[in-house]
Amino acid sequence: MSDLVHLANPKDAGAIAGLLHDLHREFNEPTPPPSELAERIRLLIDSGETLVLLADDGPGGLAVLRFRPTIWSAGLECYLAELYVVPQLRGHGLGRALMEAALAEARKQGADSMEIGVDEPDVVARRLYESLGFSNREGGPAGPLMYFYELEL
Amino acid sequence: MSDLVHLANPKDAGAIAGLLHDLHREFNEPTPPPSELAERIRLLIDSGETLVLLADDGPGGLAVLRFRPTIWSAGLECYLAELYVVPQLRGHGLGRALMEAALAEARKQGADSMEIGVDEPDVVARRLYESLGFSNREGGPAGPLMYFYELEL
Numbered sequence: 001m002s003d004l005v006h007l008a009n010p011k012d013a014g015a016i017a018g019l020l021h022d023l024h025r026e027f028n029e030p031t032p033p034p035s036e037l038a039e040r041i042r043l044l045i046d047s048g049e050t051l052v053l054l055a056d057d058g059p060g061g062l063a064v065l066r067f068r069p070t071i072w073s074a075g076l077e078c079y080l081a082e083l084y085v086v087p088q089l090r091g092h093g094l095g096r097a098l099m100e101a102a103l104a105e106a107r108k109q110g111a112d113s114m115e116i117g118v119d120e121p122d123v124v125a126r127r128l129y130e131s132l133g134f135s136n137r138e139g140g141p142a143g144p145l146m147y148f149y150e151l152e153l
Numbered sequence: 154m155s156d157l158v159h160l161a162n163p164k165d166a167g168a169i170a171g172l173l174h175d176l177h178r179e180f181n182e183p184t185p186p187p188s189e190l191a192e193r194i195r196l197l198i199d200s201g202e203t204l205v206l207l208a209d210d211g212p213g214g215l216a217v218l219r220f221r222p223t224i225w226s227a228g229l230e231c232y233l234a235e236l237y238v239v240p241q242l243r244g245h246g247l248g249r250a251l252m253e254a255a256l257a258e259a260r261k262q263g264a265d266s267m268e269i270g271v272d273e274p275d276v277v278a279r280r281l282y283e284s285l286g287f288s289n290r291e292g293g294p295a296g297p298l299m300y301f302y303e304l305e306l
Contacts, residue, residue, distance in 0.1 A: 020224070024225070030225075031225065032225065032226070037224070037225075040222070040224060040227075041224070043222075044222060044224070049221065049222075050224075064224070066221060068202065068219060068221065069193070069196075069197060069202075071173070071190070071193060071194070071197070071203075071217070071234060071235075072177070072183075072184065072185065072190075073185070074193075078306075081224060082224075103304075103306065106306055107306050111306050112305065112306055113303060113304065113305050113306055114303070114304050114306060115270070115301065115302065115303050116301075116302040116303075117268070117299055117300070117301060117302075118299070118300050118302055119291050119297040119298070119299055119300075120297045120298040120299070120300060121297045126300075126302075129302050129304075132304065133304050134302040134303065134304045135302065135303065135304070136300040136301060136302045136303075138272050144272040144273045144274045145272070145273040145300070146270055146271070146272055146273070146300065146301035146302075146303070147270070147271050147272075147273060147279075147289040147298070147299065147300065147301060148268065148269075148270060148289060148299035148300060148301040149268065149269040149270075149271055149279075149282050149287040149288065149289045149299075150266060150267070150268050150269075150287065150288065150289075150299070151256075151266065151267050151282075151285065151286050151287045151288070152265065152266050153231075153256065153259055153260050153264050153265055153266055153267060
């Protein structure tokens with residue numbers, strides 16, 4: 001893992017919650033108070049279902065990975081739930097360092113695949129993911145586009 | 154729940170594995186033998202992480218739902234991992250009956266949202282999902298398209 005990035009432990013839950021809170025405020029999405037997020041993050045990290053990578057000592061960014069058993073193999077599938085770098089540290093490769101560490105950690109945990117939902121206009125993120133080999137086309141560059149559908153219940 | 158659809162229990166693992174095996178063979182995707190799938194399905198249903206809905210007595214179709222805690226709320230998020238109706242029973246509303254039961258069951262389990270990855274050319278499935286309120290646009294009909302990215306590790 002890069003010197004810039006380290007794997008979070010439950011004691012980092014407060015710092016993680018602060019970053020997640022800032023993330024949703026930046027994108028005008030609803031967020032519970034940081035204390036509530038911190039408690040949930042602590043439980044998820046404790047359970048082993050969620051791993052968080054932190055960049056820089058601030059911390060200045062994070063990647064949140066969630067794991068579950070695959071149906072089609074004996075491995076795990078990994079979902080990149082969040083990737084965030086604080087505004088003042090963008091453009092210095094922290095996002096790439098987080099993603100490279102995330103891929104290494106997912107492989108180490110036994111994941112067969114990593115999946116991400118990405119909005120079409122998020123071209124900076126999409127270019128980063130594509131440069132690492134991610135594709136929104138099924139089975140190769142000539143394959144069909146894959147959409148992410150969602151319904152609030 | 155519709156008379157056509159019922160919630161599977163671990164004893165149905167063999168029938169579920171048979172349908173999943175047929176699904177991947179129909180779409181020329183690799184699949185482990187049904188006995189291996191059955192054992193995995195049994196463990197996932199036992200753990201409560203996965204729910205399977207079966208349609209018709211054959212069974213003639215299934216929906217596979219996976220749950221995990223949401224980071225942003227106290228609820229669960231639900232992922233529709235598979236939806237399948239055997240070829241000879243298509244066009245009779247089994248897919249819709251499965252989806253309606255899936256939505257009811259996800260709400261009952263405490264899910265805030267349901268998510269699906271769908272290929273662009275799967276227009277029959279996309280029309281079904283859209284008729285139930287699913288959208289591949291973030292935050293409303295005028296919002297940005299959401300892509301599903303994937304990387305094999």
